[in-house]
Amino acid sequence: MMSKKLVIGFAAVIIVFLFMLAHSRFRERHPPGSHRSLAPDFVLPDINGGNLQLSDFRGKVVLLDFWATWCEPCREETPHFVELQDRYRDQGLQIIGVSMDDDDTPVRQFYKQFKVNYPVAMGNAKIGELYGGILGLPIAFLIAPDGSIHARHDGAVNIDIIEAEINELFASIPREKRPSPSAESNH
Numbered sequence: 001m002m003s004k005k006l007v008i009g010f011a012a013v014i015i016v017f018l019f020m021l022a023h024s025r026f027r028e029r030h031p032p033g034s035h036r037s038l039a040p041d042f043v044l045p046d047i048n049g050g051n052l053q054l055s056d057f058r059g060k061v062v063l064l065d066f067w068a069t070w071c072e073p074c075r076e077e078t079p080h081f082v083e084l085q086d087r088y089r090d091q092g093l094q095i096i097g098v099s100m101d102d103d104d105t106p107v108r109q110f111y112k113q114f115k116v117n118y119p120v121a122m123g124n125a126k127i128g129e130l131y132g133g134i135l136g137l138p139i140a141f142l143i144a145p146d147g148s149i150h151a152r153h154d155g156a157v158n159i160d161i162i163e164a165e166i167n168e169l170f171a172s173i174p175r176e177k178r179p180s181p182s183a184e185s186n187h
Contacts, residue, residue, distance in 0.1 A: 036148040039064065039141060040130040044098065044121035047108050052096065052121040055147070059177070060094040061169045062143040063162065066123060068099060069106045071137040073156040078114045080159045084166070085118045091170055092145070092179045098123040100137060144169050145177070 039054060039062075046052045054064070065081060067074035085095045097120035099107045104122050111120055128134035131141065132152075142151040142165050151165055170178075 036144075036150075038147045039143045039149050042127055042130065044123060044127060045104075046119055046121045047099075047104050047111060052119050054096070054143075057094045057096070058147050059145050060092045061088075061145060061166055062141075063093065063095045063166070064098065064141040064143060065095060066098045066100055066128070066131070066134050066137060066139045068101050068137050069110045070101070074138045075114075077138060077157060077159075078110075078116065080157075082115060082117050084159070084163065088166060088170075090179065092173070093166060094118065096121070098127065100128070100134060142166070142169070145173055 041053065041055045043051050043053045054062070063081070063084070065077070067077070069075075081095050081097075085093065087093075095118040097116065097118060099120055100123045101107050107120060107122065110116075123134075131139075136154065138156060140153045140157050140162070141149055142153075142162065144150045150169060153162065
């Protein structure tokens with residue numbers, strides 16, 4: 001009798017786990033309240049003393065990465081993001097880092113150490129709230145050229161998945177709106 005209850009309880013736990021897994025996969029593709037909603041615009045200070053505004057990148061595929069220098073998965077992702085930026089820059093990819101560090105000094109050191117080739121801005125609690133709460137790092141948003149949120153990835157990103165999603169977004173851009181290979185980025 002006891003073992004039957006144990007098996008039923010174990011099965012219930014597995015069902016709940018599978019439901020939660022399926023729900024999290026759905027949320028990655030459809031962030032809460034988004035259903036392809038526009039990514040909230042922002043202006044944040046960048047680490048070079050200027051300002052970075054998300055809407056300046058409209059028309060590009062944007063990978064918006066929330067990270068911090070002390071976050072080990074963030075440190076592991078950065079070289080892959082540098083590669084993606086090199087590989088897809090001319091096709092219209094723009095990676096934007098939003099550091100959630102409290103001070104920009106370690107961020108500038110990190111930027112140089114990892115040879116980051118995309119803009120990095122300093123985030124804050126307000127920007128975290130705009131994006132549904134940044135409770136853990138890293139969190140990445142893939143934003144379509146029209147400014148809509150295509151996907152949200154909580155935790156370390158599987159680079160193969162993000163690259164497939166980037167290519168999916170490139171394929172959705174009408175040929176006449178695609179950047180020419182020789183076009184220079186203004187950022």
